[in-house]
Amino acid sequence: MVEDDLDVCKFHRLFLNKVDGFELVCEAHTIEDGLKQVQQHQPDLLLLDVYIGNRNGLDLLRQIRAEGKNVDVILITSANDAHTVQTGHRYGVIDYLIKPFSFARFQEALNRYRANRIQTNQTFSQQELDRLLHKGGQNQVYTLPKGITKETALRILACLIDANDWLTANELSERCSISHVSLRKYIRFFEGEKLIQTELIYQSSGRPFQKYKAVPESSHFLKASFI
The missing domain is CATH 3.40.50.2300 (Response regulator)
Structure with missing residues (x-):
């Protein structure tokens, strides 16, 4: 500084x-x-x-x-x-x-x-470079993989943005009225696009669980274009 x-x-x-x-x-x-x-x-x-x-x-x-x-x-x-x-x-x-x-x-x-942040050993596809170098907010274009629909993706991400806090998979599933199986596909997609943060919580007993939170830039996704 x-x-x-x-x-x-x-x-x-x-x-x-x-x-x-x-x-x-x-x-x-x-x-x-x-x-x-x-x-x-x-x-x-x-x-x-x-x-x-x-x-x-x-x-x-x-x-x-x-x-x-x-x-x-x-x-x-x-x-x-x-x-x-x-x-x-x-x-x-x-x-x-x-x-x-x-x-x-x-x-x-x-x-x-x-x-x-770009890591020293990182490599990029053309699509990843376009998104990195030509950030356009609502003008950004996303390619949706098979099994991911625009409407459901927008609904889930809007729930996370509105929450403005960490949510578990159970909480997110209830808010968005979506099954856990379907939710996992969208969570993986959001993670890949760096639209959400994840945090692993360890409990004194039982299995650990994850929480999710939208990153500040995720609001651009709601106004983006899709192919």
Whole structure:
């Protein structure tokens, strides 16, 4: 994280601690120290302010790219002018958080980053690349596999979105009026499309069970096209 305002840093740390799976590995308050920290710690994700003292955080972004560093970057800033947005886009910024922002928007940015993160040993089909590189919200096109219907998929996902919380298979089956056998097919489809999160719950006795929750981007599915 590179941010010169210490009070803002405090809130960012509090927000970050509330999102599972993320850890703050370094913090800097100047452009120069930020570059050193990135070079030393090689973080996966950089939270970067634009106005840092009398300097511009985009200069740090340019230097990082010039050195061939593949760190993902989220700009956290009050700068919302076209030049800043366009420059950030050209240098591979994956999201923008305009100050002030809510924890929900911060969490959404991190969850989106996690869902779309490319692993080093990952390979892609043309369809997967199209979805990754040409994210279009309601303009996105999904290919439904055999046994999956548009109407039922929309109904199940809408139930998860409306719940805005974790649901077990039993709870989801009851809400959507669908059998467990059919539900499992749709759950596998949603998992493959990264539209839901899953969590395995271990009980003191008996078999473990899974819970499901819609990811923030899943609402795009409700307005997408299907083939």
